[in-house]
Amino acid sequence: MQKYFDVLKKCALFHGIEENNLSSLLTCLGARVLNFDKKEAIFYEGDPAKHLGIVLSGSAQIITDDYLGNRSIVSTIEPSDLFAESFACAEAESIPVDIIASSKCSVMLIDCGHIMYTCSNTCAFHQQMIFNLMKDLAQKNIRFHQKAEITGKRSTREKLLAYLSQEAKKNKAREFDIPFNRQELADYLEVERSGLSAEISRMVKEGIIENRKNHFVLADGR
Amino acid sequence: MQKYFDVLKKCALFHGIEENNLSSLLTCLGARVLNFDKKEAIFYEGDPAKHLGIVLSGSAQIITDDYLGNRSIVSTIEPSDLFAESFACAEAESIPVDIIASSKCSVMLIDCGHIMYTCSNTCAFHQQMIFNLMKDLAQKNIRFHQKAEITGKRSTREKLLAYLSQEAKKNKAREFDIPFNRQELADYLEVERSGLSAEISRMVKEGIIENRKNHFVLADGR
DNA sequence: GAAATTCCGTTGAAATTTCAACAGAAGAGG
DNA sequence: CCTCTTCTGTTGAAATTTCAACGGAATTTC
Numbered sequence: 001m002q003k004y005f006d007v008l009k010k011c012a013l014f015h016g017i018e019e020n021n022l023s024s025l026l027t028c029l030g031a032r033v034l035n036f037d038k039k040e041a042i043f044y045e046g047d048p049a050k051h052l053g054i055v056l057s058g059s060a061q062i063i064t065d066d067y068l069g070n071r072s073i074v075s076t077i078e079p080s081d082l083f084a085e086s087f088a089c090a091e092a093e094s095i096p097v098d099i100i101a102s103s104k105c106s107v108m109l110i111d112c113g114h115i116m117y118t119c120s121n122t123c124a125f126h127q128q129m130i131f132n133l134m135k136d137l138a139q140k141n142i143r144f145h146q147k148a149e150i151t152g153k154r155s156t157r158e159k160l161l162a163y164l165s166q167e168a169k170k171n172k173a174r175e176f177d178i179p180f181n182r183q184e185l186a187d188y189l190e191v192e193r194s195g196l197s198a199e200i201s202r203m204v205k206e207g208i209i210e211n212r213k214n215h216f217v218l219a220d221g222r
Numbered sequence: 223m224q225k226y227f228d229v230l231k232k233c234a235l236f237h238g239i240e241e242n243n244l245s246s247l248l249t250c251l252g253a254r255v256l257n258f259d260k261k262e263a264i265f266y267e268g269d270p271a272k273h274l275g276i277v278l279s280g281s282a283q284i285i286t287d288d289y290l291g292n293r294s295i296v297s298t299i300e301p302s303d304l305f306a307e308s309f310a311c312a313e314a315e316s317i318p319v320d321i322i323a324s325s326k327c328s329v330m331l332i333d334c335g336h337i338m339y340t341c342s343n344t345c346a347f348h349q350q351m352i353f354n355l356m357k358d359l360a361q362k363n364i365r366f367h368q369k370a371e372i373t374g375k376r377s378t379r380e381k382l383l384a385y386l387s388q389e390a391k392k393n394k395a396r397e398f399d400i401p402f403n404r405q406e407l408a409d410y411l412e413v414e415r416s417g418l419s420a421e422i423s424r425m426v427k428e429g430i431i432e433n434r435k436n437h438f439v440l441a442d443g444r
Numbered sequence: 445g446a447a448a449t450t451c452c453g454t455t456g457a458a459a460t461t462t463c464a465a466c467a468g469a470a471g472a473g474g
Numbered sequence: 475c476c477t478c479t480t481c482t483g484t485t486g487a488a489a490t491t492t493c494a495a496c497g498g499a500a501t502t503t504c
Contacts, residue, residue, distance in 0.1 A: 064371065072374045074367070086363035089356055096367055116353075127349060131338075134311055134352055137359035141308035144366040145296070145318055149286065151373060152294045152412050154492080155460070182482060190374050192462050197483050213470095213482095376462080377490070404452060414492050419453050435452095435500095 004033070004056045004108070010080040011054050012136040013115075016128050025125055029114045036060075036101040042083075043099040049087035051109040055079050058105020059179065063098045063187075073188040075147070076102065076179050082136055088112030089133060102179075151190050156199045159189040164209065164218055174218045181214065226255070226278045226330070232302040233276050234358040235337075238350050247347055251336045258282075258323040264305075265321040271309035273331040277301050280327020281401065285320045285409075295410040297369070298324065298401050304358055310334030311355060324401075373412050378421045381411040386431065386440055396440045403436065 002023075009019055017025065033056065036042055042053065042060055055077050062074040062083065074097060077083050087095050089112060115129050150162040163185075168174055178185065186193040203209045210217035224245075231241055239247065255278065258264055264275065264282055277299050284296040284305065296319060299305045309317050311334060337351050372384040385407075390396055400407065408415040425431045432439035 064367075064374070066371075066375070070374075070376060072370070074370065086360045086367075089360035090364050091357075092364060096364070096371075116356075127352075130349075130356055131352055134338075134356040134359060135313075137356060137363060138308045138311035140363055141359060141366070142312050142314060142318070144363065144370075145286075145308075148294070148296065148366075148370075148373070149288075149318075151370075152286070152292075153288070154292060154412070181480095190376070194463080194483080194485090195461055198485090201483065403450095416453080416455090416493080417491055420455090423453070 004106075007056050007080045008054065008108075011082065012080075012139075013052075013054065013082055013085075013129055013132050015132050015135075017125055021125065026108075029110050031108050031110050033106055033108050035106045036104070038101055038103050040101050041098060042101060042105075042107060043095050043097075045094075045096060045098050047095050049084065049090075049092040049095050050111055050113065052085035052088045052112050052115075053083045053099075054108040054110070055081050055083065056106045056108055058101060058103040060099055060101050060105060060107075061184075063100055064096070065098065071187045072190055073180075073184055075143070078179075083107075085112070085133060086137060086140065089116070089137065156189070156191045156195055157203065159191060160196070160199060160203070161208075163189060164216055167216070168218050174220075176216060178214050178216060226328075229278050229302045230276065230330070233304065234302075234361075235274075235276065235304060235307075235351055235354050237354050237357075239347055243347070248330075251332050253330050253332045255328055255330050257328045258326070260323055260325050262323050263320055264323060264329060265317050265319075267316075267318060267320050269317050271306065271312075271314040271317050272333055272335065274307035274310045274334050274337075275305045275321075276330040276332070277303050277305065278328045278330055280323060280325040282321055282323045282327060282329075283406075285322055286318070287320065293409045294412055295402075295406060297365070300401075305329075307334070307355060308359060308362065311338070311359065378411070378413045378417055379425065381413060382418070382421060382425070383430075385411060386438055389438070390440050396442075398438060400436050400438060 005019060005022060008014055008022060008026075014022065014025075034042075036058075045064070057079055059076060059078045060083070061076050064072050064074060066072075077099075083099060084095060086092075115126065115133070146166060150159055150166065153159045153162055167176055167178060180188055182197060183193050186196045189196065200209070200211055204211055208219050210219075227241060227244060230236055230244060230248075236244065236247075256264075258280075267286070279301055281298060281300045282305070283298050286294050286296060288294075299321075305321060306317060308314075337348065337355070368388060372381055372388065375381045375384055389398055389400060402410055404419060405415050408418045411418065422431070422433055426433055430441050432441075
């Protein structure tokens with residue numbers, strides 16, 4: 001696990017915890033590392049919600065498919081991001097989403113009960129981790145609001161613009177790459193792929209954006 | 223404040239805290255009670271995110287309006303519900319939503335910093351409250367997933383059915399009242415009011431639902 | 445209880461999105 | 475370098491949603 005310490009240090013769960021305590025802490029928590037190939041499921045909908053995860057390398061997507069095969073990408077997760085912590089912390093029965101590796105990736109799994117309840121004898125970091133979880137969950141909540149600001153828009157153009165604006169702000173630049181291909185972007189914005197392609201073409205023609213593959217440039221004042 | 227103790231006891235923030243400790247705890251936290259008339263704003267978008275709130279009586283709605291006047295109702299809150307805790311716990315600059323009284327109501331406001339940091343000398347309940355906040359935030363996260371399952375549907379009918387199914391499950395009954403009028407329901411589902419009305423009519427004709435005002439009955443097997 | 449206001453279903457036209465299908469581009473594998 | 479697969483833009487038709495407008499029902503106000 002040693003080799004992942006740089007990633008783990010950045011993980012919100014371990015804020016305020018010294019790196020030299022990490023090793024024993026992880027042992028105490030019973031942390032495991034698992035590896036997945038691209039497109040493999042890290043969790044399936046319906047899996048028990050006992051564990052939270054940390055992405056160590058690669059990336060994954062939180063996905064819901066409805067019974068008609070409509071796919072919706074809730075979010076993407078990257079190294080040092082936590083995932084499934086909401087379900088574990090809420091002590092939900094099971095996970096309501098699929099979590100799918102979008103590239104070869106490795107993740108660390110921790111039984112959330114070990115953080116919230118047991119183990120308080122051996123290591124003194126539980127209060128810190130609970131505090132960290134609280135902040136992480138609050139931030140995830142805010143991100144949901146931001147996502148809702150995108151998907152709540154009524155038209156494809158508005159959704160795309162809302163999304164690109166957020167990305168531009170996040171990257172502090174009018175020019176950036178997005179972590180989606182066309183189909184995925186459509187699933188994230190919750191629109192039709194072909195309609196999205198058409199809309200992108202129109203917006204390029206109108207000079208509102210520039211685009212090549214997953215690289216976008218926003219015109220001034222967007 | 224005494225008269226609100228029954229409501230406060232049920233509030234997730236105070237789980238595991240004895241009622242006879244509540245009074246001194248609230249003093250320690252600097253809790254204030256404010257009253258609002260129907261349609262009055264409890265918070266405006268842009269207000270500082272220092273305080274979390276607890277609904278004591280009446281009800282309110284979390285709302286986002288975009289620059290085109292498109293309104294979206296994120297959620298409704300009722301007595302003993304927490305609100306704005308995500309923004310306060312995440313130490314966000316400001317609140318990204320409006321919170322509007324949907325009836326005459328009173329709310330308690332608590333400076334979140336008092337829960338997370340200071341005051342640890344006088345009262346021993348901070349760890350408990352932080353733990354409670356963590357669980358509350360995790361549950362709110364799950365509710366966002368549920369909301370997304372509704373708004374992520376592509377058609378008005380699908381959205382309405384997803385919403386009504388959730389309500390039926392929540393009420394453990396095929397028959398229930400919803401906390402919205404038509405315009406509000408449309409804003410919650412993120413569709414057009416007139417289209418929603420038309421869709422409801424069609425579904426009634428088809429025998430899928432029964433409806434009178436805000437009372438709905440789902441047919442078997444929904 | 446009368447008047448004023450808000451709420452709600454309906455409707456038809458306009459705009460948008462979805463769907464299905466296809467062909468060229470790009471990428472992966474051998 | 476060739477083949478096979480996946481990805482993407484385009485297009486036209488069908489379906490759905492939005493928009494604007496109206497009148498009647500229901501509710502609020504005084």
